[in-house]
Amino acid sequence: MFFQQAPADTGAYMIAGYAVIFGVMAIYLISLVIRRRSLQQDLQVLEEMEKKEPPQ
Amino acid sequence: MEPKPRLLTILDAVTAALFAIAVGLVFFYAPTEAVMGQVQRVFYFHVAAGWVGMLSFLAAAFAGIVYLRTGRRHWDIVGVAAVEIGIAFIFINIVTGSIWARPIWNTWWTWDPRLTTATIMELIYAAYLMLRQGIEDPDRRGRFGAVYAIVGFISVPLTFMSARLFRTIHPIVIGSNQPGAEGQFDMTPRMLQTFMFSLLTFTFVFVDLLWHRVRLGKLADHVEQLKLKLAA
DSSP states (O other): OTTOOSOOOOHHHHHHHHHHHHHHHHHHHHHHHHHHHHHHHHHHHHHHHHHHSOOO | OOOOOHHHHHHHHHHHHHHHHHHHIIIIISOOBTTTBGGGGHHHHHHHHHHHHHHHHHHHHHHHHHHHHHOOHHHHHHHHHHHHHHHHHHHHHHHHHHHHHHHHHSSSOOOOHHHHHHHHHHHHHHHHHHHHHTOOSHHHHHHHHHHHHHHHTTHHHHHHHHHHHSOOSSOOSSSOOOTTOSSOOOOOHHHHHHHHHHHHHHHHHHHHHHHHHHHHHHHHHHHHHHHHHHHO
């Protein structure tokens, strides 16, 4: 380290690291949104079916 | 369906603002480390992701205990939500650690005690989700899940302490240093401020995500109940 002039050139690894961090977080957030939408659609259909079904 | 609480909207905004500030601190405020260079900046979110992962598993174990005591489905939903978030963040933690290790340790992976225990922890909780998938009855699923989350939590302190108990090359951020650690560095005040702010930010991220995921879980539960009612 005595002769080292400047820090190691590791910028590409930093970019890769933050790409993973932001990427995984974004995928997780998107998955929450997609799952919520899908469940809301299911709920809508089920509620309509419940209304149509004659009372027992 | 429950409308989104106002407090959750505020929490979303605060979390987003904190996250933006944390990113700014990491890239523009914290100095470049003298030896490792830019890759050292991964450390701030790498540790914060590990913190969120472990906090999530703690929350899952807590939810498991409360579920077993009360039998309320709400706590089962909290448990699953916490485990799911924990898996995502420990995955970030492991992968970013591997990326950092490539230029610093000259390898993507080594079976070091910290890396090994973290991987085992991740796999234990991935198995938790698989176990739940295989159980149809919601009460049985909840009980099994709760016990598993409590027992599985043993892996969390083991992972945290592994770098302190065993010979390892993994650096220790808080507490005494390992003589064999490679990639250790002394934090300057700016680095420390950025690090602490990142931990705070990720704690907000955890609470915010958990709240959203619990709401999703409740919606899924409601849909499941309605399906069962219509099928009967």
